[in-house]
Amino acid sequence: MPLPTFRCPVCRNALTLDVVFAHDGVRDAILHLVNTHPDAGKLLRPLLAYVGLFAPVKTEMRYERVAAILGELVPMIHAGTVRDAHGQTWPAPLDYWRQAFEEMVARRDAGGLKLPLKSHGYLTAIVAGMSNKAAASAERRTEAQRAGHAGAGTPVARMQPVTVTEPPARSFLPDNVRQDILRAAGSRRAESLGESK
Template sequence: MKVKCPACGAVASLDALLSHDGAREAVLVALQLPAPLGKRLIQYLGLFRPATRELSFDRLATLLGELVEPLQNHRFSRGGRDWGFTNEMMAAALQDMLDRRDAGKLTLPLKSHGYLWEVLVGLCDKQEGRKENAREDQRRFAPSGWRKTSGPVSAADVASTAVQTTEARQRGLQAMRDALNKTST
């Protein structure tokens, strides 16, 4: 059976490819990667191809092997910290790398996945910032005295909380009035 490379158009026998140890390992590793990222991963791996020769199967297997665990666990370590990511975030990071290549902003060939991890750190950092802002907005704009719940709340509970909050405010106002009356006499 003949197969054609979608990146370079090379045609080869599948049997011949799988008889090569590096090619066989690359195929086995590739089968462990998330399918939705496949096309972008192939294009990304092309960023490692030297200008004067082809990317060897052994090098391809090594590069894919370095991606398997992070892609399966949706976690990687960078800068002494563990980062979590989604497939969508990885797809965006890969696309960013390809866009930078197209704009001539990458020095090729790449030597490691370091730049990919840095792009992904930036995306993770932005997502964490959005989540933190949402938590702060929720905390800041939630009426004081209201309980945070994780499920349905009865109308009686809401009314009780509102009455308690109103009573507490009235007590506070009365205490301020009393203090003002004492200072004026």
């Protein structure tokens, strides 16, 4: 009697227990998944969904292909960096990878991807774009601080209601001061008229 079969919800491959424990491709894929990152629980489901984007439309994905795709991704995730199309290296924390995997799957669901994928170019462009955007934002904050614009306080302070006070009423000059100013101005005018004659 054959062992029961179950199907992977991501790559649509049929599996039996003897295949899971005896097949080199399956073993390698599982090892790559397990060793992806210490915090892999948050990453595993989006990563598997991304790997499913490489599955052929009319046939099942081979186990060796799953292992090869994971073998390409895991070193990039471990390195914590990614190269863009121009060869520039960008920081790539784990959260950027998770967001990029989720964005790729969302684009697939919206019909915005030509499947199956052939490379990780689009994924690395998304991760590099996130890193570039974060770097630009940090640079704007630094430049604003250098220019003396430190922001509007803490988030809690910004949430407090602002009270607007009326400007102080203009005070009129006392009569004696006004007279002194007029006399001084008159004497200067008389002096300047006398010099002009």
